Amino acid sequence: MVHLVTTLRPETAAALSLTGIGWRVGGRTVLEDIDLAVRDGELLAVIGPNGAGKTSLFNLVTGLTRSSAGRIELHGRDVTTLPAHRRVRHGLGRTFQTSSVLPGMTVAQNAELAAQAAISGPYGSLKPWSRIGARARATAAEALERTRLSADATRRAGSLSHGGKRKLELAILLAGQASRPQQILLLDEPMAGMAVEEVPELTALIREIHASGATILMVEHHMEVVLGLAERIAVLHHGALLACDVPSLITENPTVREAYLGEPL
Numbered sequence: 001m002v003h004l005v006t007t008l009r010p011e012t013a014a015a016l017s018l019t020g021i022g023w024r025v026g027g028r029t030v031l032e033d034i035d036l037a038v039r040d041g042e043l044l045a046v047i048g049p050n051g052a053g054k055t056s057l058f059n060l061v062t063g064l065t066r067s068s069a070g071r072i073e074l075h076g077r078d079v080t081t082l083p084a085h086r087r088v089r090h091g092l093g094r095t096f097q098t099s100s101v102l103p104g105m106t107v108a109q110n111a112e113l114a115a116q117a118a119i120s121g122p123y124g125s126l127k128p129w130s131r132i133g134a135r136a137r138a139t140a141a142e143a144l145e146r147t148r149l150s151a152d153a154t155r156r157a158g159s160l161s162h163g164g165k166r167k168l169e170l171a172i173l174l175a176g177q178a179s180r181p182q183q184i185l186l187l188d189e190p191m192a193g194m195a196v197e198e199v200p201e202l203t204a205l206i207r208e209i210h211a212s213g214a215t216i217l218m219v220e221h222h223m224e225v226v227l228g229l230a231e232r233i234a235v236l237h238h239g240a241l242l243a244c245d246v247p248s249l250i251t252e253n254p255t256v257r258e259a260y261l262g263e264p265l
Protein backbone atom coordinates (compact mmCIF):
# COMPACT_ATOMS: atom_id res chain seq x y z
CA MET A 1 0.00 0.00 0.00
CA VAL A 2 1.41 3.39 -0.97
CA HIS A 3 1.61 5.69 2.01
CA LEU A 4 1.66 9.19 0.67
CA VAL A 5 1.94 12.40 2.65
CA THR A 6 1.04 15.53 0.73
CA THR A 7 3.11 18.47 1.85
CA LEU A 8 1.81 21.95 2.53
CA ARG A 9 3.51 25.20 1.77
CA PRO A 10 4.63 26.41 5.21
CA GLU A 11 2.88 29.76 4.82
CA THR A 12 -0.57 28.25 4.30
CA ALA A 13 -2.48 26.26 6.90
CA ALA A 14 -4.63 23.26 6.03
CA ALA A 15 -8.36 23.95 5.78
CA LEU A 16 -9.02 20.21 5.75
CA SER A 17 -6.60 17.58 6.92
CA LEU A 18 -7.06 13.81 6.76
CA THR A 19 -4.56 11.58 8.56
CA GLY A 20 -4.59 7.80 8.26
CA ILE A 21 -8.26 7.76 7.24
CA GLY A 22 -9.78 4.33 6.74
CA TRP A 23 -13.32 3.03 6.27
CA ARG A 24 -14.40 -0.57 6.55
CA VAL A 25 -17.97 -1.62 5.87
CA GLY A 26 -19.60 -5.04 5.56
CA GLY A 27 -16.26 -6.83 6.04
CA ARG A 28 -14.50 -4.97 3.23
CA THR A 29 -12.07 -2.09 3.20
CA VAL A 30 -13.40 0.78 1.09
CA LEU A 31 -10.75 3.35 2.07
CA GLU A 32 -7.36 2.72 3.59
CA ASP A 33 -4.73 4.94 5.14
CA ILE A 34 -5.56 8.19 3.36
CA ASP A 35 -3.34 11.17 4.20
CA LEU A 36 -4.45 14.34 2.47
CA ALA A 37 -4.26 18.02 3.31
CA VAL A 38 -6.23 20.69 1.45
CA ARG A 39 -4.77 24.16 1.84
CA ASP A 40 -6.88 27.11 2.89
CA GLY A 41 -8.26 28.59 -0.33
CA GLU A 42 -7.11 25.70 -2.50
CA LEU A 43 -9.18 23.95 -5.18
CA LEU A 44 -8.30 20.28 -5.07
CA ALA A 45 -9.96 17.74 -7.35
CA VAL A 46 -10.35 14.08 -6.44
CA ILE A 47 -10.39 11.72 -9.40
CA GLY A 48 -10.38 7.95 -9.72
CA PRO A 49 -12.09 5.13 -11.59
CA ASN A 50 -15.66 4.14 -10.66
CA GLY A 51 -15.79 2.53 -7.24
CA ALA A 52 -12.43 3.99 -6.15
CA GLY A 53 -13.99 5.45 -3.00
CA LYS A 54 -14.48 9.12 -3.88
CA THR A 55 -18.04 9.48 -2.62
CA SER A 56 -17.19 7.41 0.45
CA LEU A 57 -14.37 9.85 1.18
CA PHE A 58 -16.79 12.79 0.91
CA ASN A 59 -19.21 11.00 3.25
CA LEU A 60 -16.45 10.63 5.85
CA VAL A 61 -15.34 14.25 5.54
CA THR A 62 -18.89 15.60 5.93
CA GLY A 63 -19.72 13.21 8.78
CA LEU A 64 -22.46 11.34 6.93
CA THR A 65 -20.52 8.20 7.85
CA ARG A 66 -17.94 7.73 10.59
CA SER A 67 -14.39 6.66 9.69
CA SER A 68 -13.05 3.38 11.06
CA ALA A 69 -9.56 4.81 11.48
CA GLY A 70 -7.72 8.10 11.35
CA ARG A 71 -8.31 11.74 12.12
CA ILE A 72 -10.15 14.55 10.32
CA GLU A 73 -9.37 18.20 11.06
CA LEU A 74 -11.06 21.36 9.83
CA HIS A 75 -8.82 24.41 10.21
CA GLY A 76 -6.76 22.54 12.78
CA ARG A 77 -9.72 21.41 14.87
CA ASP A 78 -10.34 17.69 15.33
CA VAL A 79 -13.85 16.91 14.01
CA THR A 80 -13.41 13.14 13.61
CA THR A 81 -16.27 12.29 15.96
CA LEU A 82 -18.47 15.33 15.31
CA PRO A 83 -21.85 14.73 13.61
CA ALA A 84 -22.49 16.30 10.20
CA HIS A 85 -24.49 19.31 11.46
CA ARG A 86 -21.66 20.32 13.82
CA ARG A 87 -19.12 20.13 10.99
CA VAL A 88 -21.32 22.51 8.97
CA ARG A 89 -20.70 25.12 11.66
CA HIS A 90 -17.00 24.90 10.81
CA GLY A 91 -17.77 26.07 7.29
CA LEU A 92 -18.15 22.65 5.69
CA GLY A 93 -20.82 22.40 2.97
CA ARG A 94 -21.57 19.91 0.25
CA THR A 95 -23.45 19.24 -2.96
CA PHE A 96 -24.49 15.75 -3.97
CA GLN A 97 -24.08 13.73 -7.17
CA THR A 98 -27.84 13.69 -7.71
CA SER A 99 -29.94 16.82 -7.61
CA SER A 100 -31.18 17.72 -4.14
CA VAL A 101 -33.32 20.81 -4.81
CA LEU A 102 -36.93 20.99 -3.58
CA PRO A 103 -38.76 20.87 -6.95
CA GLY A 104 -42.13 22.20 -5.75
CA MET A 105 -40.68 25.36 -4.22
CA THR A 106 -39.43 28.38 -6.11
CA VAL A 107 -35.76 28.92 -6.83
CA ALA A 108 -35.69 31.76 -4.28
CA GLN A 109 -37.42 29.67 -1.58
CA ASN A 110 -34.84 26.90 -2.00
CA ALA A 111 -32.02 29.35 -1.31
CA GLU A 112 -33.94 31.16 1.45
CA LEU A 113 -34.55 27.91 3.33
CA ALA A 114 -30.82 27.16 3.31
CA ALA A 115 -29.99 30.68 4.48
CA GLN A 116 -32.63 30.63 7.24
CA ALA A 117 -31.57 27.15 8.43
CA ALA A 118 -27.99 28.41 8.79
CA ILE A 119 -29.19 31.44 10.77
CA SER A 120 -31.64 29.52 12.99
CA GLY A 121 -29.33 26.59 13.80
CA PRO A 122 -30.15 22.86 13.88
CA TYR A 123 -33.38 23.13 15.91
CA GLY A 124 -34.70 26.30 14.34
CA SER A 125 -34.24 24.63 10.99
CA LEU A 126 -36.99 22.10 11.71
CA LYS A 127 -39.57 24.62 10.51
CA PRO A 128 -37.46 27.35 8.87
CA TRP A 129 -40.11 28.18 6.22
CA SER A 130 -42.41 29.44 8.98
CA ARG A 131 -40.25 32.50 9.46
CA ILE A 132 -37.89 33.44 6.67
CA GLY A 133 -36.31 36.65 7.91
CA ALA A 134 -35.03 39.66 5.99
CA ARG A 135 -31.43 38.57 6.52
CA ALA A 136 -32.10 35.14 5.00
CA ARG A 137 -33.89 36.75 2.05
CA ALA A 138 -30.95 39.07 1.40
CA THR A 139 -28.42 36.24 1.73
CA ALA A 140 -30.44 34.06 -0.66
CA ALA A 141 -30.78 36.90 -3.18
CA GLU A 142 -27.02 37.37 -3.16
CA ALA A 143 -26.43 33.64 -3.66
CA LEU A 144 -28.84 33.65 -6.63
CA GLU A 145 -27.03 36.63 -8.10
CA ARG A 146 -23.65 34.93 -7.73
CA THR A 147 -24.99 31.85 -9.51
CA ARG A 148 -26.79 33.91 -12.20
CA LEU A 149 -30.20 32.69 -11.13
CA SER A 150 -31.80 36.00 -10.13
CA ALA A 151 -33.98 36.07 -13.25
CA ASP A 152 -35.34 32.61 -12.32
CA ALA A 153 -36.06 33.45 -8.66
CA THR A 154 -39.84 33.02 -8.91
CA ARG A 155 -39.75 29.88 -11.06
CA ARG A 156 -40.49 26.48 -9.61
CA ALA A 157 -37.13 24.78 -9.02
CA GLY A 158 -38.46 21.63 -10.68
CA SER A 159 -38.92 23.51 -13.95
CA LEU A 160 -35.21 24.42 -14.26
CA SER A 161 -32.99 22.62 -16.75
CA HIS A 162 -30.55 20.09 -15.33
CA GLY A 163 -27.81 22.71 -15.50
CA GLY A 164 -30.09 25.21 -13.77
CA LYS A 165 -30.70 22.77 -10.93
CA ARG A 166 -26.97 22.29 -10.49
CA LYS A 167 -26.52 26.05 -10.31
CA LEU A 168 -29.28 26.17 -7.71
CA GLU A 169 -27.46 23.54 -5.66
CA LEU A 170 -24.44 25.85 -5.64
CA ALA A 171 -26.70 28.76 -4.63
CA ILE A 172 -28.14 26.66 -1.78
CA LEU A 173 -24.62 25.80 -0.66
CA LEU A 174 -23.51 29.46 -0.78
CA ALA A 175 -26.66 30.64 1.02
CA GLY A 176 -26.16 28.06 3.76
CA GLN A 177 -22.51 28.93 4.27
CA ALA A 178 -22.69 32.71 3.75
CA SER A 179 -22.10 33.56 7.40
CA ARG A 180 -19.10 31.23 7.80
CA PRO A 181 -15.81 33.02 7.36
CA GLN A 182 -13.80 30.00 6.19
CA GLN A 183 -15.83 27.96 3.75
CA ILE A 184 -14.83 24.46 2.71
CA LEU A 185 -17.10 23.36 -0.11
CA LEU A 186 -17.30 19.76 -1.29
CA LEU A 187 -18.70 19.40 -4.80
CA ASP A 188 -19.63 15.85 -5.77
CA GLU A 189 -19.53 15.59 -9.57
CA PRO A 190 -20.95 19.04 -10.31
CA MET A 191 -20.90 18.34 -14.07
CA ALA A 192 -22.72 14.99 -13.85
CA GLY A 193 -25.54 14.81 -16.42
CA MET A 194 -24.87 18.33 -17.74
CA ALA A 195 -25.43 19.15 -21.39
CA VAL A 196 -22.12 19.96 -23.08
CA GLU A 197 -23.15 23.59 -23.65
CA GLU A 198 -23.92 24.05 -19.92
CA VAL A 199 -20.46 22.94 -18.74
CA PRO A 200 -18.51 26.19 -19.39
CA GLU A 201 -20.94 28.36 -17.38
CA LEU A 202 -20.88 26.05 -14.35
CA THR A 203 -17.08 25.80 -14.63
CA ALA A 204 -16.87 29.60 -14.59
CA LEU A 205 -19.15 29.76 -11.54
CA ILE A 206 -16.99 27.32 -9.61
CA ARG A 207 -13.91 29.32 -10.60
CA GLU A 208 -15.52 32.51 -9.27
CA ILE A 209 -16.57 30.87 -6.01
CA HIS A 210 -13.02 29.64 -5.56
CA ALA A 211 -11.59 33.06 -6.42
CA SER A 212 -13.77 34.59 -3.70
CA GLY A 213 -11.73 32.65 -1.13
CA ALA A 214 -13.55 29.34 -0.62
CA THR A 215 -11.59 26.13 -0.21
CA ILE A 216 -13.01 23.60 -2.66
CA LEU A 217 -12.71 19.82 -2.76
CA MET A 218 -14.31 18.51 -5.93
CA VAL A 219 -14.96 15.04 -7.28
CA GLU A 220 -15.29 15.19 -11.03
CA HIS A 221 -14.99 12.74 -13.93
CA HIS A 222 -14.91 15.45 -16.58
CA MET A 223 -11.12 15.74 -17.02
CA GLU A 224 -11.21 18.94 -19.04
CA VAL A 225 -13.01 20.63 -16.15
CA VAL A 226 -10.61 19.14 -13.60
CA LEU A 227 -7.54 20.23 -15.53
CA GLY A 228 -9.00 23.68 -16.05
CA LEU A 229 -9.91 24.30 -12.42
CA ALA A 230 -7.79 22.26 -10.03
CA GLU A 231 -4.60 23.50 -8.40
CA ARG A 232 -3.83 19.94 -7.35
CA ILE A 233 -5.38 16.58 -8.18
CA ALA A 234 -5.64 13.64 -5.77
CA VAL A 235 -6.01 10.22 -7.39
CA LEU A 236 -7.91 7.48 -5.59
CA HIS A 237 -7.67 3.87 -6.72
CA HIS A 238 -9.14 0.86 -4.93
CA GLY A 239 -9.56 2.96 -1.79
CA ALA A 240 -5.94 4.14 -1.64
CA LEU A 241 -4.43 7.51 -2.52
CA LEU A 242 -2.17 6.87 -5.50
CA ALA A 243 -0.87 10.39 -5.95
CA CYS A 244 -1.61 14.02 -5.17
CA ASP A 245 0.12 16.69 -7.19
CA VAL A 246 -0.24 19.56 -9.64
CA PRO A 247 -2.19 18.64 -12.82
CA SER A 248 0.82 18.56 -15.14
CA LEU A 249 2.58 15.98 -12.98
CA ILE A 250 -0.55 13.90 -12.43
CA THR A 251 -1.23 13.49 -16.14
CA GLU A 252 2.37 12.32 -16.64
CA ASN A 253 2.42 9.99 -13.63
CA PRO A 254 2.91 6.38 -14.87
CA THR A 255 1.16 4.84 -11.83
CA VAL A 256 -1.86 7.05 -12.40
CA ARG A 257 -1.94 6.24 -16.12
CA GLU A 258 -1.76 2.54 -15.32
CA ALA A 259 -4.66 2.86 -12.87
CA TYR A 260 -6.76 4.24 -15.71
CA LEU A 261 -5.71 1.25 -17.86
CA GLY A 262 -4.31 3.45 -20.57
CA GLU A 263 -7.43 5.58 -20.85
CA PRO A 264 -6.49 9.14 -21.68
CA LEU A 265 -6.63 11.42 -18.64
Ligand SMILES: Nc1ncnc2c1ncn2[C@@H]1O[C@H](COP(=O)(O)OP(=O)(O)OP(=O)(O)O)[C@@H](O)[C@H]1O
Pocket residue numbers: 025026030048049050051052053054055056057
Ligand atom coordinates in the same frame (compact mmCIF):
# COMPACT_ATOMS: atom_id res chain seq x y z
N1 LIG B 1 -22.47 1.37 2.49
C1 LIG B 1 -21.69 0.58 1.75
N2 LIG B 1 -21.63 -0.74 1.98
C2 LIG B 1 -20.83 -1.55 1.25
N3 LIG B 1 -20.05 -1.14 0.25
C3 LIG B 1 -20.06 0.17 -0.03
C4 LIG B 1 -20.86 1.10 0.69
N4 LIG B 1 -20.66 2.34 0.19
C5 LIG B 1 -19.77 2.19 -0.81
N5 LIG B 1 -19.41 0.89 -0.94
C6 LIG B 1 -18.46 0.34 -1.92
O1 LIG B 1 -17.27 1.07 -1.80
C7 LIG B 1 -16.66 1.26 -3.08
C8 LIG B 1 -16.43 2.73 -3.31
O2 LIG B 1 -17.69 3.35 -3.55
P1 LIG B 1 -17.81 4.91 -3.84
O3 LIG B 1 -19.23 5.20 -4.18
O4 LIG B 1 -17.19 5.67 -2.73
O5 LIG B 1 -16.91 5.03 -5.15
P2 LIG B 1 -16.75 6.25 -6.15
O6 LIG B 1 -15.30 6.40 -6.40
O7 LIG B 1 -17.48 7.43 -5.62
O8 LIG B 1 -17.47 5.69 -7.45
P3 LIG B 1 -18.27 6.47 -8.61
O9 LIG B 1 -17.25 7.20 -9.42
O10 LIG B 1 -18.90 5.36 -9.38
O11 LIG B 1 -19.27 7.38 -7.96
C9 LIG B 1 -17.61 0.62 -4.10
O12 LIG B 1 -17.12 -0.65 -4.42
C10 LIG B 1 -18.92 0.54 -3.36
O13 LIG B 1 -19.68 -0.55 -3.80
